[in-house]
Amino acid sequence: MIALGKRLKILDGALAVFEAKGFHAAAVPEIAAASSVAVGTIYRHFPTKEALGEALLAAWQERFNADVLAPYPATATPRAALRLTWRRMAGFARSFPAAQRFLDLHHHASYAGPASAAAEAALHQGMRELADWGRRQGVMKPLPPEALTALLRGSLAGLARYAAVAGVIPQTLIDDMEDCLWNAVATRT
Amino acid sequence: MIALGKRLKILDGALAVFEAKGFHAAAVPEIAAASSVAVGTIYRHFPTKEALGEALLAAWQERFNADVLAPYPATATPRAALRLTWRRMAGFARSFPAAQRFLDLHHHASYAGPASAAAEAALHQGMRELADWGRRQGVMKPLPPEALTALLRGSLAGLARYAAVAGVIPQTLIDDMEDCLWNAVATRT
Amino acid sequence: MIALGKRLKILDGALAVFEAKGFHAAAVPEIAAASSVAVGTIYRHFPTKEALGEALLAAWQERFNADVLAPYPATATPRAALRLTWRRMAGFARSFPAAQRFLDLHHHASYAGPASAAAEAALHQGMRELADWGRRQGVMKPLPPEALTALLRGSLAGLARYAAVAGVIPQTLIDDMEDCLWNAVATRT
Amino acid sequence: MIALGKRLKILDGALAVFEAKGFHAAAVPEIAAASSVAVGTIYRHFPTKEALGEALLAAWQERFNADVLAPYPATATPRAALRLTWRRMAGFARSFPAAQRFLDLHHHASYAGPASAAAEAALHQGMRELADWGRRQGVMKPLPPEALTALLRGSLAGLARYAAVAGVIPQTLIDDMEDCLWNAVATRT
DNA sequence: CATGAATGAGTCTTCATTCAT
DNA sequence: CATGAATGAAGACTCATTCAT
CATH class of the missing domain: 1.10.10.60 (Homeodomain-like)
Known part of the structure; x- marks a missing residue:
C-alpha cells in the first residue's frame, strides 16, 4: 500500500x-x-517531473479556491462578499507565502494541465457569480469574471511581491486595497 | 567594432x-x-546565457523606467503625477506585452544582476519622490516606495494577465483602476 | 520448502x-x-537477474540435450543416428519455438555460466561420439564435434528463422535438409 | 559541414x-x-541509440546484399550461381566476422526499421530470382525465397558460430556445405 | 567577425535489488 | 514464504560553451 x-x-x-x-x-x-x-x-x-509540477499547481489552486470561494454568510451584501473574498485571498497569501509566489509565477507554465484549467474555471465561475449578483443589485458595473479575477489577483501578487522584500504585508495596506478594489468595480454613486 | x-x-x-x-x-x-x-x-x-538574461532584464527594466519616470509637466499635482505614472505603465504594457510578461515573471530570476538591481532602485527612487511629494502636500499617506511600486505593478500585472486571455486591456478598466489606486494611497478625506 | x-x-x-x-x-x-x-x-x-538468465539457459540446454542425445536404437547405423538426431532437433524446435529462438540468440550471453558450458560440452561430447563412430565405420569424414554441432544447429536456426515468418517448418524441407547434412559429413562415395 | x-x-x-x-x-x-x-x-x-542500431543494421545488410547479390557471369548455370552466392556469403563472413555475428543475432531486433526490412526484401527478391531460374530450367525444386535464404543463412550462421570458437572456418567445410546445400534444393536426379 | 560541429557535464528517468509487513 | 513500496546507481539524452574554419 x-x-x-x-x-x-x-x-x-x-x-x-x-x-x-x-x-x-x-x-x-x-x-x-x-x-x-x-x-x-x-x-x-x-510519472514525470512535469506531472509533479501539474499536480502541485492543481493542488494549490484547489486549496486557494477552497479558501476563497467558501460560502458567504447568508446576510452578506455584494460589498461584504467582495471584502470577504479579498480578505480570504490575503489570508491565503499570508498563510502560504511560498504557495502564493508559486501560483503567481507558474500560472502560465507549460505543464499546467486540465486540472489546473478546471480550477481556473471554477475560480472564474465564483467571480462571475459575485459580479452577476452585484450587477443585479445595481451596485456593481457589468464586468467579465476574468477582469475581476485579474484585478484581485494582480493586487494580491503586488502585495506578495512587496512582502517578499518587506517580510510581511501591512494589514492597513490590505484594508486600504479592499476599499480601493471596491471603487474599481462599483457603480459610481 | x-x-x-x-x-x-x-x-x-x-x-x-x-x-x-x-x-x-x-x-x-x-x-x-x-x-x-x-x-x-x-x-x-x-559571455554566457546568464549574461544574456541579465542584459535583457536590465534593458527592459531601463526602458520601463525611462517611459514611466519621464518628467512630469511643471503644473502637475501629485494626483496628476500618479495618474500619468499609471497611464505610462499601462502604455508600456500595451506596447510591449511580451516584455511586460517577461518582467512580471522574471523579476526574481537568479540571473538578475547589479544592473537589474540598480534599475529596481531607480524605480523605487522615483516612487519615493512621488510619495514624499504627495505626503508633503498632505494628500498622500506616508508610504514606503516599495509598497507604491508593488501596488501599481501588481495591478498592472493583473491586467496584463487578463490581456493574455482577453487579448487587450479595456481602457475603461485602466481608468477605473487609476481612480482606485489613488484611493489606496490618498489620505482619507 | x-x-x-x-x-x-x-x-x-x-x-x-x-x-x-x-x-x-x-x-x-x-x-x-x-x-x-x-x-x-x-x-x-x-539471487539475481543474471542467475535467472543462467538457470533458464541451462534448463533449456539440458532439455535440448535430453531430447537430442537420447539413446539410439541398438540396430542404428551412423547414418540412421544422424537422421534421428536431426529429427529430434527439429522436433524440439517445433515443440518449443520460443525456447529454440532463445537458445539461438542467447548462446553467447554474458550470463552463460558453468552449467551452460557443461551442457554445451555434453552436446559436443554426444556429437563427438557420433562423429567418431561414423569415422571408425569409414562412412563419415573426420570432423571436430563443434563443426558437426554448428552445422546441425545452424541449419536448425535457419529453419526456425524461416518458421518465425512462415509460421511452420515444412516437413519436406526438414527431410531434404537431413539428406543434405549427411552429404556434408559423409565420406565421398 | x-x-x-x-x-x-x-x-x-x-x-x-x-x-x-x-x-x-x-x-x-x-x-x-x-x-x-x-x-x-x-x-x-x-537522433537516438535505436536509430544508431537501425542505421548500423541497415548498413551491414546493404553491404551483405551488395556482396552477395552482385551479378553472375553471363555463362553461369543455376548450379554455378548458387555456388557463387554461397561463396560470397562465406567470403563476407570471413571478411567481417563481427558484422556477420551482429547480423545473425540482431536481425529480429526491435529497432529493425524500414531500411532493414527493405534490405531483407531485396535479399529475398534475389533469392526468388535464383529459385525461379532454377525451377524454369528444371534443376531446382519449387521453393519460397525465404526458405532458400533461411537455408543458406542458417548454415552460414552455424559456420560463423563455429568460427567464433575455432577462429576460422575451414575452407573444406565451406566447400562441402556448398555441395550439400545444392542437394537440398535440387530436383532429385 | 560569423559560423555551426564537436564536446562532456548534468539532467531526467529506469530498474535491479532490498526489506518491512 | 509472498508481497510490492522504497531505494539509488546507472543509463539515455540535452544543451551551454568552445574553436577551427
Missing part, C-alpha cells in the same frame, strides 16, 4: 524548490532531498 | 523565447534561430 | 519476456507480471 | 560494442569511447 504521507512530503519539497529556483532549474534529486525521499520514490508517485 | 544590429536581434529573439518558455527551458540554439544568428555569434556579444 | 511450481512459473515467464525483448530489455517487474508472481518472489528463487 | 568520417567511426565503434555485449547492454558512453568520439557527437549524427 502506497503511503499517502510520502506524496505530501514530495509535494511540499517540490513547492519549496520550484518556488525558489523555478521549474526547469529545479533538479529532481534536489526535490528528492528537500522531500527526504529517494529519487525513485518520486517516480513511483508521479 | 561589433555590429549593434546583431545585439538587438539577439535581445529580441531572446525576449521571445524566454517569455514563451522561461529562462532554463530556452536553449541557446533556439534563441539563435529566433534571432536569425549563429550560436557562436551570441557568445561574441554575451 | 520452496514451492517448485513457482520456480517453473518464473522460468516460463522469463522465457517469454527474454525471448521477446532480450535479456537486458526485460525488466524484472515485467517478468514477475508475466509469471503472475510478485517481484520479491523471484528473488526468493534466484 | 558534418564530417562524414565521424559517422563511419561511430558505426564502427557501435558494431564492436553491440556485437560484443548486445544492444541493450551497450552503453552509449562506451560506444563513444570505442569510436573515439564524444557522447554528444553520436547524437549529432543519430
